[in-house]
Amino acid sequence: MTNKLLMPNDAVRQADIRRPDGTTRRYTGSIVTPADAHDERALREYGATPAGLGTWATSRGRRCTDCGFAAYFVTCGRCGGHCPKET
Numbered sequence: 755m756t757n758k759l760l761m762p763n764d765a766v767r768q769a770d771i772r773r774p775d776g777t778t779r780r781y782t783g784s785i786v787t788p789a790d791a792h793d794e795r796a797l798r799e800y801g802a803t804p805a806g807l808g809t810w811a812t813s814r815g816r817r818c819t820d821c822g823f824a825a826y827f828v829t830c831g832r833c834g835g836h837c838p839k840e841t
């Protein structure tokens with residue numbers, strides 16, 4: 755069973771999860787899918803919460819002031835510009 759996790763907006767855009775075998779697995783984005791239970795626990799420690807609780811729809815809505823790209827993060831994924839929340 756795979757649980758999608760919603761990363762906390764603004765606080766974390768990227769999480770590097772240290773694996774028991776010494777490797778690091780990187781998760782990026784607002785919604786991540788943990789590869790296994792270990793990663794899920796680690797991601798939850800970053801503040802991730804199970805997706806699908808109804809918070810996702812209201813947490814999106816940023817728009818780049820430079821190129822107009824509809825972004826999920828404060829930094830534009832297209833041009834690197836600033837993306838304030840739309841109100």
Ligand SMILES: [Zn+2]
Pocket residue numbers: 818819820821822823830831832833834835
């Ligand atoms: Zn942009």
